[in-house]
Amino acid sequence: MTSDPVHDQIHSQVHSQMHASAQRPAPSGIVIVGGGMAGLALALLLRHHGQPAVTLIEAVALAEGEELDTPSFDARSTALSAGTLAIFRELGLSDALLSRAAAIQAVDVSRRQRLGSTRMRAEEEGLAELGAVVENRWLGQALLQAVRADEGIHLIAPARVVQTRRLKQGYALAYRIADKAGAEQPEQIECALLVAADGARSRIRDALGISARFDDTGHDALIANIGLGDDCPPEAAGVAWERFLDSGPLALLPLPGRRMSLVWTGPRALIDRLEALPEAAFLAELEQAFGLDRLGRLARAGVRQRYPLVLTQACAQAVPHGVVVGNAAHNLHPVAGQGFNLTLRDLSLLAETLGATDNPGALSLLADYVSRREGDQALIRQASRWLPELFRVRFGPFAHTRQLGLVALTLWPGLRSQFAARAMGLAN
Ligand SMILES: Cc1cc2nc3c(=O)[nH]c(=O)nc-3n(C[C@H](O)[C@H](O)[C@H](O)COP(=O)(O)OP(=O)(O)OC[C@H]3O[C@@H](n4cnc5c(N)ncnc54)[C@H](O)[C@@H]3O)c2cc1C
Known part of the structure; x- marks a missing residue:
């Protein structure tokens, strides 16, 4: 329970609403609030697995193309x-996505001030690629187009x-749609x-x-698209680079058109400074942190x-x-680019569990879904929390383990394959 005003309001109305709902048919259908990556993907998956209709409510206008x-x-x-790519293929989204994506041929994990790195290659795992990188705007565009093309999805954005009320067998939502003049029209929906x-x-x-539990790490992630220079070795452009600095991990992921997507994490004061640097100084610092020999001179920062x-x-969760x-x-x-990948595995199983049921609010179904996702969620949560800590500690009990971790991954193909399978979302 929380002291959220919306929540208090909801509970003050539960009793009278439950009484009123006794005279009405039970609400039906599914309403998703939030049309981000998770909401749009879930709407498509629910339809794919047989739900006759889904309503999706998103707070922000969903524009077309680069305006998104x-x-x-x-x-x-x-x-x-x-x-994730396999799930998108099932949904018929591969062509739209892959035309804008860059393939990941290898993942390279290294630590500053240590020689060598661990490299996982697609061919060693018997795959054409380990994954692909796509700009969020294009990912959004592909999801949005598919949602708009599906007559069973009612998109409200x-x-x-503004209000959520518990009914005996569902929920009632009050929402406001802005009309062209900017005035807000009140609407209601039950589910x-x-x-x-x-x-x-x-x-x-x-x-x-x-x-919910909130853990403020005191760190921020800085992102930017980076343009590669002419001296970048061609094979380097298909590698997802993950480099552990004392201040936190830094990742450079391949993008189409001789560009890479940077995610640089570190304490807020460091990110303040990096964000304020002029472009040339920022690129020079990135080259130094990353190691010039890997990608050559970096040409531009977006x-x-x-x-x-x-x-x-x-x-x-239910x-x-x-x-x-x-x-x-x-x-x-x-750090390991797992948030959305984990979410999509959740959503795929949720949609499969609900199938075409006309009672999607049944706790037995929802609890079954949650219990079947616990193992994967716990593993990815712990690894994402543990990895940056492990690589951040310079001395102390972790120093030895950290090296062992990298060596182990390099030397034992079985262990490496297991790690890769999990990171790729292929493991059960
Ligand atoms: C720097 C960075 C890099 C990342 N890189 C990767 C990666 O490489 N791979 C990966 O798998 N994951 C990655 N992630 C994680 C990924 O971004 C998240 O998993 C993903 O954004 C989750 O999407 P979501 O839809 O759950 O939430 P959000 O993206 O927060 O979307 C929520 C949506 O709900 C809407 N909303 C909010 N309130 C209301 C309301 N009251 N009514 C209606 N609508 C509402 C918002 O407008 C928004 O559209 C990264 C995250 C970060 C921060």
Whole structure:
């Protein structure tokens, strides 16, 4: 329970609403609040697995093409694992996505001031590629086009959910749609299952009576697209580079067109300084941190944006008639690029579990889904939390383990394959 005003309001109305609902038919259908990566993907997966209709409410206007700019679909890029690509293939999205994506042929993990690195190669894993990287705006575009093309998905955007009320067998939502003159029109909808896909600071999660743990790491992630110079070795452009500095991990992921997507994490004071540097000085610092020999001279840096690394974990993910997904369920450190990949595995199983049921709010179904996702979620959560810490510690008990970790991954193909399988979302 929380002291959120929306939540208090909801509970003050539960009793009278439950009484009123006794005279009415039980609500049906699924409403997803939040049309980010998780919400859009879930709507498509639910339809794919047989749900006759899904309603999706998103607060921000969903524009076409390069104009798309929402909290989910901004200047970032996302590394999609082979498992995620397989799910997108099932949804018929591969062509739209892959035409804008860069393949990951290898993953290279290294640590500054240590010789050597661990490299996982697609061919050693018997795959054409380990995954692919796509800019979030294009990922959003592909999802949005598929959602708009599906007559069973009712997309309401931009619309603000202003009240959530518990009914006996579902939820009632009040939301406001802005008309062309900017005036807000009040609307209502009822559902048998309410899905919170509204991000890490989810109000819908609160309304479902689910609290969350927030762990502010004191670090931020700085992102930018980086243009490669002419001296970049061709084979380096298909590698996803992960470099552990004393201040935190730094990743450079391949993008189409001789560009790479940078995610540089570190203490807020460092990120303040990096963000304020002129482009040339920023690139020089990045070259030094990354090691010039790997990618040659870096030619350009695009717009820099930052994200606070406040790790979030919902204390529960299902209640009767309610389920929490995506960042609202777990917001991870971006070190291994696992947040969305993990979410998509969740969503795929949720949609499969619900299938074509006409009782999607049944706790037995939702609890079954949650229990079957616990193992994978716990493993990825622990690895994402543990990896940056392990590599950050310079001395002390972890120093030895850290080297062992890298050596072990390099020398034991079995262990490396297991790690790769998990990172690619192929492991059970
Ligand atoms: C720097 C960085 C790099 C990352 N890289 C990767 C990667 O390489 N690979 C990977 O797998 N993951 C990556 N992630 C994680 C990935 O970005 C998240 O998993 C993903 O954004 C989760 O999306 P979401 O839809 O759950 O939440 P969000 O992106 O927060 O979307 C929530 C949506 O809900 C809407 N909303 C909020 N409140 C309301 C309301 N009241 N009514 C209606 N709508 C509402 C918002 O407008 C928004 O559109 C990265 C994350 C960061 C920060």
